[in-house]
Amino acid sequence: MESWATFGGDLHLDLSAGRARGLGLRAALEDALRSAVRDGRLTAGTRLLSSRALAADLGIARNTVAEAYTQLSAEGWLTSRQGSGTMVAERGTPPAAAPPPGVRPKPAVRHDLMPGSPDLSRFPRAAWLAATRRALAGAPHEAFGLGDPRGRIELRRALADYLARVRGVRTDPERLLVCSGYTQGLGLVCRALHEEGVRTLAVEEYGLPPQRAVIDAAGLATVALPLDEGGARTEALLGSPAGAAVLTPAHQFPTGVALRASRRATAVAWARATGGILIEDDYDGEFRYDRQPLGAMQALDPDRVVYAGTAAKSLAPGLRLGWLALPSRLVEPVMRQKRLADGQSGALEQLTLAELITSGDYDRHIRRSRLQYRKRRDQLIAVLAERAPEVRVTGLSAGLSAVLELPPGSLGEQDLLRQAQWLGISLSVLSWCRAPSVEPAPDARSALVVGYGTPSDRAFPAALDALCTLVRL
Ligand SMILES: Cc1ncc(COP(=O)(O)O)c(C=O)c1O
CATH class of the missing domain: 1.10.10.10 (Winged helix-like DNA-binding domain superfamily/Winged helix DNA-binding domain)
Known part of the structure; x- marks a missing residue:
């Protein structure tokens, strides 16, 4: 029928x-x-x-x-x-369908200060469109087919030059692999390491829970590296069961500190001595405001460090474009995982990004964004200094988010989240980022993780105002 x-x-x-x-x-x-x-x-x-x-x-x-x-x-x-x-009829309308498992229903958000996203209204639409036109006009027919799992050679060439110039990464197009954001790249490397017998990965004690979930899904256990103002205490790798470690050396997420040079050296020495692998998550390496950022840790030993980058902060997370500069011995195993995952990343976006980089538009966009985010950070600090001087903004002058430590006696983090929701603010708290095995320090203050890069320019002042109301409750 x-x-x-x-x-x-x-x-x-x-x-x-x-x-x-x-x-x-x-x-x-x-x-x-x-x-x-x-x-x-x-x-x-x-x-x-x-x-x-x-x-x-x-x-x-x-x-x-x-x-x-x-x-x-x-x-x-x-x-x-x-x-x-x-x-x-209206009467027949069911209540809103329940979201699928794992998808949190979104309460009404008036002030989006959730860390993790750049200001999406700044996406360089005109430059991207022009780059897409050039990419499409110049693309050979074979670009529309499936090709090398590492991705388009045009983008790998452009990235090799760009990463060497801007982040001091030592690689070549043969060792670069384009993936669907850092998240996929992390999963590919974890699965490749698992196939090689690695069972435990060291992570920083604060990080993104969804990324720990990716590690977990690859069958790897995690051990947490303690953090202080010098970044991850990499000496803890010595004698740990870890066969690899994930670090955010340029700008620890979420605490915002940089990994001290001596600790980078310790991590690399550990990797050399044990055959271990370091995964360097350079998610916002271009956004340092007070001085030139320290170059990538990968340059210390390209055969021990996987450098991972992403367009999530520099352009937009929705593009799902990331890249890995791999040690030679991991190229084949990670390519294999990429083939298994999805064959290759989307060719057109890759060709467009290659055009954007080689035309200089990517650099120009980053320079403009850096100025804007720097201004935002300065405003955040100035407004808090005036209206809530007891709140401490920790971390480097870098990136798109900051940790705000509240004075002793403030509301607990869960209460803060409830109040934030009531005020229509979305943001995060430090405890959300803490690895489950880590106990909070007994004197730990309530701390908010605030994405000051997320709102548009127009929405930012009102979001700051609402944030001040929250931290003074
Ligand atoms: C610490 C960290 N690493 C990496 C990323 C980027 O992930 P992806 O490229 O998968 O969007 C983010 C984005 O929020 C992040 O905060």
């Missing part, structure tokens, strides 16, 4: 389920329509096909459809109005 009908757009109406339960045609149709309304496929106000058209679509008698419509109208699912046909 035909089970497709058109309601402005296609709608799947499966009469067979009702028929299998022994229902007659009319009851099966009523049942299918009720389910479509209940599960939100037919929303309030949707105009249904005329009984004649639906009957023709389903290959059943028009009377059967008309009777089903009458019955559902009597039950309040549908309404019929002279001249406008049969529509889904």
